[in-house]
Amino acid sequence: MAKISYQNLTEERDQLKEILSKEHRILQDISPDLVKLLGERNMQVQIHSDEWKKFGNSFYYFSTEQKTWSEARQDCRDRGADLVIINNLLLIQIFLYLLHSFLLDAEKEGVWKWVDGSPLTIKFWKSGEPNNDFGNENCAAFSPLSEKNKAWNDLDIAGWTCEFTPVFPRIYN
Incomplete structure (x- = not known):
C-alpha cells in the first residue's frame, strides 16, 4: 500500500511539474505584450495632458x-x-x-x-x-x-x- 501511495505521489508531482512548465511558457509568451500594454496605459495618462x-x-x-x-x-x-x-x-x-x-x-x-x-x-x-x-x-x-x-x-x-x-x-x- 505504501508503494501505491508513493507511485501516486510521483505521478501527481510529474503532472504538477508539467502544468507548471506549461503555465510558465504561457506567461513568457504574454509577458512582452503585458509589459507593452502596461507601458501604454501609463503613456495614455501622460498623453492626455496638454504636452x-x-x-x-x-x-x-x-x-x-x-x-x-x-x-x-x-x-x-x-x-x-x-x-x-x-x-x-x-x-x-x-x-x-x-x-x-x-x-x-x-x-x-x-x-x-x-x-x-x-x-x-x-x-x-x-x-x-x-x-x-x-x-x-x-x-x-x-x-x-x-x-x-x-x-x-x-x-x-x-x-x-x-x-x-x-x-x-x-x-x-
Missing part, C-alpha cells in the same frame, strides 16, 4: 528646451517614446508649420540617420547645410523658409520632438 499632440496614429511631444542629441533622446525614452522620424509629407508639413526642431544622428560625419537607423531620404537642407560649423552639429532644426523648401539647419543643440505610436491604438480613441 502631447496627436497627428494621425501617433503622438508628439514638442520640447521647449534645447539639448544635445543624446540628452534629447534620453528625455524621449524617459517619456516612453523616442525622437521623431519624419518619413512622410504630412509630418514635413506639420513641422514646417510649427517651425519645430527634430533631431537626427550623424554617427559618421555627413551621414545622417533617424533613430531607427533608416537613412535620411527626404532632405530640405538650406544652402550650405549641413556644414558641421561647430564640429559637433548632430541636430537638425527647421528655421523660417529663406529659400523654397529649404528650411533645415544643423546645430550642436536644438529643441526636439518625441514620437510615440501606440501598439494598441484603440485605447487612445
